[in-house]
Amino acid sequence: MKSLFPIFLIRFFSSLGDQSLVYGIPILVYQKTGSISASGFAFAIEWIPRLVAMPFSGVATDFFGPKKMLILADFSRFFITTLVGLLLLLELSNTQIIIIFGILGGAIGFFHEMAFVSFETLAPKIISQNKLAQLQSYLQGIDLGTQILAPGFAAIVLAKMTAIPFLGILSFLFLFGLLGTVLSKLIGRNISEINNVPKVSKKKLFNDITSQFYLGIKFVLKSKELIYLCAIAISMNFSIGFLLSGSAGYLKEGLHSSAYMAGYLGTIAGCIGVLGFLLIPFFLKIFTLQKLGMFGVILFFIANISIVFSKNFILFAIFYAIIFLSDGFYSVYMRTLRAKIIPQHIFSSVIGILLCINFIFMPLSGVILGIFGNSIEHFKFVLLLASLLFGIISFLSFKFLNKNT
Template sequence: MQAALLIRFIIARFSAALGDQLLLFAVPLIIYTETKSISLTGLAFFIEWTPRVLSLPIAGTLSDRIGGQYVYLAADIVRAIAAFGAFYLLTVNVNMFVVLSGLMAISAFFYAQSFIALESIVPKLASKAELPKVQSWLQGIEQASLMLGPGIGSFVILYADARYLIPIGATMFLIGYVGMLTIKLPTMPISRGTGKGALALAKQVRRDFVKAATIVRLRPNLLLLTTLSISINLIIGMCMATAAAMATGYFNASKAEFGLQQSFTGGLTLAVLMILPFVVHRINVFWVGIAAYTVICLSSIVIGLTSSFGFYVLAYATIVASGDLFNVYIRSERVLWIPKVHLGKTIGFIVFLNQLTLPLSGIIVSLSINEADTKAMFWMIGVATSGVVVLCFKKLKTTSKILSPQLATTLA
């Protein structure tokens, strides 16, 4: 890949990622500060994540049939138009909750499309030897935007209304669109398909889901691992859904402090990712995963019990960062329990189940009467998930294929 082309690509991707993080920071904050309703905040989270999850199964198909670059460009320009349009509607006093929920639903759907499309674009831009470098850049971009988005947001709201973050995010999407528009990809064959082919594809997707569900159901260890990951994702989803309400509502922190909280979380996550290779080189991944699971459960209990904003921020950031450690364990373990011929469809099915916990967490939060009720949910879920790992620890340890070299040689 030529240096100039790489620079344009990195700038375009970073702009879009930053736009996404600005919206993720601004919208929950605006909804909560203007409604003071934890229920509406949770409902907005549900509306945001449902299309993001449901669009995943069709994202790959769209990229294959239309072309990854076309899908990616469409995702950026549609999100830019939607954000500019939402800001205009807010200025003419259209219902704030309806406008912002609609914006995030559109943004969420096209985020999934751009994320999958990106995976099909990168191999066309870089040679096999350059792929690791480009992928590491992309990972760095995601983490940098995770820190900079809230940081920029907290700076802007010191001098202006949080609503102005919406057109700023839209501008980032527009920059990303223009940047990608200047990149010419090599011509690749595209599967256009027909109506009959689309119907056949839908039937194949259904058969794959049924087959994957059967594989998970008939393997108790795989079912157990899936249950563990779902329970952890529920805690993470609860954290994401309530962050703005808990910080600025229950703990009465300023909007700028909320921004710093999110930036600190991004920084801690980045630090964990940097030390992760050294950790797994010295400690078996099984123990890393169990430790991470335990830390997440304990941090959830801390959130439910603490009255200190500082302890809340630390527990919140620890949950998000420890999720990366747990994911390394769960991904390493479960792949050894899945027949290789069915690996793709089974992993896709499990990821789909895991992602469903995010809109579910939004529904749970929407049932809260106030922030205190939501806060109590954290220690209850933390205790429940702690009980799960205590009850299952012996089975997890004795049957772990990454802990036992003998078991690891057994085909799933």
């Protein structure tokens, strides 16, 4: 695993920059508007480009190769954050700032999905199948590690400074990731055979991409195991969407804390998540991968129900952290299982489609919060309904998965 350190470092920079925006934008929007509904709508706008990117990034990665897609993703994020930082030097209204940050979050999310799919494609190519679960746990640990740094970083910068220094630092993070990918010999050596893409006509390129996209969709629709795995992930992310978009306002209005504490909540969740990540390899030596996934789902349901009835910041923070910890447990189970199910020749295409399906309800949660989240009681009610929906879907899905995997 030591030889993979450069890849882990690139993943770290990519995830840190993206997570900083995920937590920073809702805080900034609530700060400017004082509205939970506005945060919900901004969250929805931010997620739409991500969904667009997910299926097509998989197809593009299959065709052009993960290294080229990583370079494109990091360069684009560096350029966009720098450009928006320069735009903020102009005199803008609050509404214009909210729109700009919504578009920024969507654009960064679009290219983050490209980078994510590229890393998912790299994993099975650079390590043996019997060590795949261990590698996925390390990648999950990096993602959780950025949840320690990114939310607190976003909260501190946005509380003490303006948005411009915030974007400036993010630009450097993406620049470091870009340089790491360009200079990495490890990535090129392991996947050189799919990076040497011959020159083709635009018509042939379009036909190849369309064909690969169709093969990915066809495989997903035929695989009941993938469909049930997606059902759990969809309902899980639907609930998380409410928390990410509404926590800043709920902390301020419901628990009489500060909107910036939403960032620190993410840091707390990251700390607990890393502890869980350290325990996953030990857990897998004693129990099966299936039990790890089931444990994550049960823990998520309990914490999600409990957070609705939290009466103070401490309880809210504890359950918030457990929610993201349990999401990590299920993610290791899901990633490992789908890596064994999906054929390598269409792996990226299928992953891109699965990511789109898994997160498709994220913007919907933002829209629902925007429409019905005009009060604290409404926020708690929609979160409770999302929790109950998750419980029902997870029970039915694992009933099938336990019999067929």
